Every structure is written in structure tokens, then in C-alpha cells.
Amino acid sequence: xxxxxxxxxxxxxxxxxxxxxxxxLISWLILxxxxxxxxxFGSVYVIYMVCLIAINIIATVGLNITVGYTGLLSIGHSAxxxxxxxxxxxMWLHLGTPLIVNxxxxxxxxxxxxxxxxxxxxxxxxxxxxxxxxxxxxxxxxIFQQWTSVTGGDRGLSLPRIDVFGLGDTGxxxxxxxxxxxxxxxxxxxxxxxxxxxxxxxxxxDYAAEVLGINVIRTKLIxxxxxxxxxxxxxxxxxxxxxxVNPDQFTLVVSVFFLAAVVVGGRASIxxxxxxxxxxxxxxxxxxxxxxxxxxxGADLARLLSPLxxxxxxxxxxxxxxxxxxxxxxxxxxxxxxxxxxxxxxxxH
Amino acid sequence: MLMQILEFxxxxxxxxxxxxxxxxxxxxxxxxxxxxxxATGEMMMFGTYLFxxxxxxxGFGWIAGLAAALIGSACLAMVLERGLLRPLIGRxxxxxxxxxxxxSSILRGFAxxxxxxxxxxxxxxxxxxxxxxxxxxxxxxLAWGFVIIGLIAGAFMAYYRFSRAGTAIRAxxxxxxxxxxxxxxxxxxxxxxxxxxxxxTAASGIITASVNGxxxxxxxxxxxxxxxxxLAGMTSVGGVVIAGLFVGWLETMVGxxxxxxxxxxxxxxxxxxxxxxxxxxxxxxxxxxxx
Numbered sequence: 001x002x003x004x005x006x007x008x009x010x011x012x013x014x015x016x017x018x019x020x021x022x023x024x025l026i027s028w029l030i031l032x033x034x035x036x037x038x039x040x041f042g043s044v045y046v047i048y049m050v051c052l053i054a055i056n057i058i059a060t061v062g063l064n065i066t067v068g069y070t071g072l073l074s075i076g077h078s079a080x081x082x083x084x085x086x087x088x089x090x091m092w093l094h095l096g097t098p099l100i101v102n103x104x105x106x107x108x109x110x111x112x113x114x115x116x117x118x119x120x121x122x123x124x125x126x127x128x129x130x131x132x133x134x135x136x137x138x139x140x141x142x143i144f145q146q147w148t149s150v151t152g153g154d155r156g157l158s159l160p161r162i163d164v165f166g167l168g169d170t171g172x173x174x175x176x177x178x179x180x181x182x183x184x185x186x187x188x189x190x191x192x193x194x195x196x197x198x199x200x201x202x203x204x205x206d207y208a209a210e211v212l213g214i215n216v217i218r219t220k221l222i223x224x225x226x227x228x229x230x231x232x233x234x235x236x237x238x239x240x241x242x243x244x245v246n247p248d249q250f251t252l253v254v255s256v257f258f259l260a261a262v263v264v265g266g267r268a269s270i271x272x273x274x275x276x277x278x279x280x281x282x283x284x285x286x287x288x289x290x291x292x293x294x295x296x297x298g299a300d301l302a303r304l305l306s307p308l309x310x311x312x313x314x315x316x317x318x319x320x321x322x323x324x325x326x327x328x329x330x331x332x333x334x335x336x337x338x339x340x341x342x343x344x345x346x347x348x349h
Numbered sequence: 350m351l352m353q354i355l356e357f358x359x360x361x362x363x364x365x366x367x368x369x370x371x372x373x374x375x376x377x378x379x380x381x382x383x384x385x386x387x388a389t390g391e392m393m394m395f396g397t398y399l400f401x402x403x404x405x406x407x408g409f410g411w412i413a414g415l416a417a418a419l420i421g422s423a424c425l426a427m428v429l430e431r432g433l434l435r436p437l438i439g440r441x442x443x444x445x446x447x448x449x450x451x452x453s454s455i456l457r458g459f460a461x462x463x464x465x466x467x468x469x470x471x472x473x474x475x476x477x478x479x480x481x482x483x484x485x486x487x488x489x490x491l492a493w494g495f496v497i498i499g500l501i502a503g504a505f506m507a508y509y510r511f512s513r514a515g516t517a518i519r520a521x522x523x524x525x526x527x528x529x530x531x532x533x534x535x536x537x538x539x540x541x542x543x544x545x546x547x548x549x550t551a552a553s554g555i556i557t558a559s560v561n562g563x564x565x566x567x568x569x570x571x572x573x574x575x576x577x578x579x580l581a582g583m584t585s586v587g588g589v590v591i592a593g594l595f596v597g598w599l600e601t602m603v604g605x606x607x608x609x610x611x612x613x614x615x616x617x618x619x620x621x622x623x624x625x626x627x628x629x630x631x632x633x634x635x636x637x638x639x640x
Contacts, residue, residue: 263447
């Protein structure tokens with residue numbers, strides 16, 4: 001996850017003064033080393049949070065491809081997570097396939113469903129599309145909830161404990177980390193290909209993209225599908241991780257959570273998706289920690305926590321959009337004294 | 350059997366009235382400012398809490414309380430427009446939608462913080478006695494609520510159609526640049542349309558809550574309002590009325606004959622099907638560009 005990946009336009013890469021990526025590379029390596037040795041001394045809670053963050057990163061990167069890079073507003077992302085989760089859970093329960101197969105099936109299933117619900121994107125744009133994805137959200141939730149013979153209805157599916165490489169939970173931890181890493185690198189590399197660059201072209205001006213010979217319809221569909229596929233993989237990991245799949249994990253609120261992670265982290269930036277997912281996952285925990293230590297004695301914490309979380313959640317979205325449209329990644333770049341006009345423009349969409 | 354269907358139909362259409370008001374507020378904001386207001390439901394909820402506060406908690410009595418709530422809700426809407434949405438004019442639709450989603454979260458949070466998660470009952474304004482039409486029984490609150498909604502919606506549409514301010518709003522929605530060059534104060538139009546939206550949402554929220562009371566989750570009702578608006582086609586004031594009543598009817602019939610879990614799903618299915626055939630909705634202008 002070196003620097004150039006956020007420089008979405010080619011001109012930014014060439015215009016940027018030559019600078020050393022060594023410090024950044026070293027910090028990524030240090031982070032990777034920390035994550036590798038973490039299971040040997042981290043507490044169960046820390047491992048749990050890191051796994052959750054990694055899964056959310058995968059889903060957020062996927063949503064960022066659809067929303068941030070291609071400019072298609074999707075508010076049904078959690079439903080695709082659900083598709084992946086149910087697909088992989090059913091595979092495991094009924095066929096006993098290994099985790100890697102389940103993840104692939106989850107991703108492919110979500111990709112296909114994403115394509116189907118991407119069809120409205122061909123005829124409608126902008127906020128109309130948002131409503132179509134909202135319909136997808138309700139549609140899939142309804143299926144999760146009502147198709148009791150397959151999905152287990154409201155009670156959902158319970159999964160057995162997984163054992164990867166004979167390492168138990170630690171093995172699963174490594175699988176999650178590796179998948180998140182692959183997902184981020186894959187997403188970064190997509191935007192060095194023809195397909196990835198056509199996403200950005202479509203976002204900027206779809207007429208112009210069409211004139212330049214880009215098949216806008218196919219591009220939009222693929223963008224939807226890829227975003228959903230990332231969600232599917234994340235969902236299949238989530239199912240194994242939580243060992244339960246039920247409809248209430250995949251509601252509109254969850255979709256808005258991922259949208260918030262994209263916006264707060266930084267649209268059209270892989271690093272932004274990572275930062276956004278980390279920040280939004282940790283935010284409730286931090287808030288609870290602060291409340292427990294700062295609230296006066298005898299205050300009803302449970303009553304305070306949920307409204308305060310909602311206020312903070314909304315305030316973060318609104319605040320970032322108004323004051324730092326590039327999101328956390330913009331703050332980071334500013335902190336490093338890197339304020340290229342080109343990037344500021346690239347982040348505007 | 351036939352009687353029962355008729356009874357459910359009447360109840361459904363009457364309950365669709367709530368959607369009409371909320372959807373009108375939605376459409377006026379969308380037409381004037383091109384903002385897709387996902388906070389509509391939360392504005393309903395907050396306006397209702399304002400009524401509860403002025404009427405029950407501060408003891409204004411219901412007439413003064415109602416006036417204060419409507420004014421307060423309009424002010425809140427104007428603050429949102431001026432403070433949060435005005436700085437973002439011209440930004441991509443993704444941004445504007447996200448801001449309104451953020452605002453809805455903030456409003457829900459504040460309501461939960463101030464008034465708590467429990468159900469609060471409003472003062473009974475609407476008469477309780479059921480109305481009999483032959484053998485058909487309609488709950489009194491629903492019927493009278495529908496009458497009031499009809500009056501409000503009628504007054505609003507007359508204002509929108511005939512008043513100078515309404516004409517300005519319509520001019521702005523047709524072509525902002527031309528409207529501005531003809532001397533219409535666009536900023537004032539934006540503020541006015543949000544204020545109207547605030548009044549409409551508060552009214553529909555209070556009528557909704559007069560049956561079951563108000564909780565911070567009242568805004569969930571508005572998710573079906575989105576279906577109404579999409580069905581009607583976002584820009585059509587008259588179409589919203591028809592679509593609102595239709596969705597209310599559909600929802601009640603589905604709830605009665607298929608079960609409650611179908612209720613939030615069927616309206617969207619209908620919308621999706623309509624949009625596949627006619628992307629602009631049933632009554633919408635062909636404003637969106639196609640690829």
C-alpha cells in the first residue's frame with residue numbers, strides 16, 4: 001500500500017516530485033510484523049477487534065470501489081455481505097467444504113447477485129440508483145428472514161468452531177489478515193488496469209467515457225459486481241468469525257455504517273478505506289471507554305451510550321464531508337505536508 | 350369477505366395519508382434544492398418530540414404547543430439547510446445523500462438523549478370515537494387524521510400552485526439560472542422550501558404519533574415514504590398524493606392478507622418493477638439523463 005495508489009490519475013504520478021517511499025514501506029512492514037506476532041501475546045479481546053476490523057476493511061474497500069471510484073451510490077452493501085455469509089455458511093454446513101472454497105463461493109455468489117441488482121444502474125443514476133439499491137437491501141433481507149427452510153429465518157444459522165491449519169482461532173486470524181491484505185492489494189492493482197481506470201472515467205463523466213470507447217454499461221455492472229464480491233468475501237469470513245448468521249446482521253444500519261467508513265476514511269482511496277474501517281469500528285469502543293471513565297458516578301451509561309454513538313456517528317459523517325472531503329486520508333496527507341492540488345481534486349468525487 | 354376487503358382498503362388509504370404529507374415535504378425539497386432528503390423520517394420524529402415537549406412537558410396547551418412545534422420544526426429545517434447543506438451545493442449526489450443520512454443519525458441520537466428510548470404518549474387531540482359507514486368501522490383517530498391531512502395537503506398544494514412564493518419555488522425547480530436572472534432570490538427559495546418541509550414533516554409526525562405515541566424510531570416510517578416518492582417519480586406533487594395513498598393501501602392489504610413481514614418489502618418490489626419499466630417513476634419528468 002505504497003503512496004501512488006491514491007494518485008488515481010496518471011498525471012498525479014508523473015507530476016509528483018520524486019520522493020522516497022522507504023519510510024512508508026518500512027512502517028507498513030512494521031505493522032505487518034506486529035500483526036504476525038500479535039496472536040502470541042494479544043488478549044482475546046484484541047484479537048477479536050483486529051479480526052473484526054480486517055473484515056470491515058475488506059467490505060469497505062469493496063464499497064469504495066462502487067461508491068468512491070465509480071461514483072455509483074449503493075446503500076445496500078450489507079445485503080451483499082449477507083449473501084456471502086449465507087452462501088459460505090450453507091456450503092460449510094451442508095457440503096463441509098474448506099474455508100477457502102467457501103470464501104470463493106461467497107464472493108462469487110455476491111458478485112452474481114450484485115450484477116443482478118446492478119441492472120437498475122444501467123437505466124437510472126444518482127439518487128434513483130440509491131433507492132434501487134435500497135430495494136435490494138429490503139429484498140435480500142426479506143429472503144434471509146423468510147426463506148426459513150434454507151436460511152433458518154430469524155434465528156439464522158449456527159456454525160461450528162473452525163480449525164485452520166490445526167491452529168484453531170489463531171489460524172483463522174491469519175486467514176483473515178491474509179485475505180484483507182490480498183483484498184487491498186487486489187483493489188489497488190485494479191486501478192492500474194484498463195477496467196479500473198474506466199471506473200474512474202465513468203465517475204468523472206460517463207458521456208465522455210462513452211465517447212472514449214468505454215462500455216459504460218459493462219463498466220457500471222462490473223463495478224457493482226466487484227464491490228459486492230468484496231462484500232461477499234467479507235461476509236463469508238464474518239459468518240465463520242461470529243459463528244452465527246442471521247438477518248439482523250445485514251440491515252440498512254450496517255450498510256450506512258460502511259458508507260460512513262468510506263466517507264470518513266476517504267473516497268476513492270484504498271488507504272482511506274482502511275483508515276475509515278479501523279476508525280469506525282473502533283469508534284463505539286472508544287466512546288464506551290471514554291464514557292466509563294468520564295461519566296459521573298451513577299449515570300445510566302447504557303442509556304447514554306447508544307444515543308451518543310448515533311450523534312457522534314452522524315457528526316463524523318457530516319463533519320468530514322464539510323471540512324475534509326478527502327476524509328482521514330486527507331488529514332494524514334496534510335499531516336505529512338502533502339497537499340497536491342491534483343489529489344484534492346481527485347478526492348472531490 | 351367483500352366488506353372486509355373494503356374495510357381494509359379504507360383503513361389503508363387513510364393510513365396512506367401520513368405518507369402523502371411526508372412525501373410532499375420530500376418532493377418540495379428535492380424540486381427546489383435537488384437534495385434527496387434521507388432525514389425526512391427523523392424530521393418527522395423530531396417535530397413530534399417538539400410537540401410533546403411544548404405541549405406536555407412545558408404545559409403550553411395543545412394549540413400553542415402545536416404552533417410552537419411547527420415553527421420549531423421549520424426553524425430546525427432552515428438551520429440544517431443553511432448550516433449543513435448550503436456549503437455543499439454543487440457537490441456530487443453521494444455527498445449530499447450522506448449528509449442527510451448523517452443528519453438523521455444525529456437527530457435520532459439527540460431525541461434518544463433528551464427524551465429517552467421509551468414510548469411517549471401525546472395529548473389526545475383527535476377524537477377517539479370510531480366512524481361507521483354502514484357496517485364498516487374506521488378508527489376515529491385515523492379518519493380524523495386523514496381529514497386533517499387532506500386539509501393540510503390541499504392548503505399546501507394551493508400555496509404551491511397559486512402563491513408568489515410557490516411560483517418562485519416552481520421556477521427555481523425548472524431552471525435555477527434563469528430563475529435567478531429573473532430576480533428570484535434562490536437562497537430564500539431554498540430556505541422557504543426547507544421550512545415548508547419542516548412544517549409538513551412535523552404535521553405528519555404528530556398525526557402518526559397520535560395513534561401509537563412517539564419513540565426515537567418513529568422515523569422508520571419514512572423508509573416507505575421513499576418508496577412512495579420513487580413510485581410517483583420524485584418531482585410530481587400530484588403524483589405523490591396518489592402514490593402515497595396507493596402505498597398505504599398496498600401496505601395494509603399486504604399486512605392483512607400476507608403478514609406483517611411482507612409490509613416493508615412489497616412496496617419496494619413494486620417500485621423496483623416500476624423503475625425497470627419507467628425509470629422516472631409513474632408521474633416523473635424526464636429529468637434524469639440516461640446512458
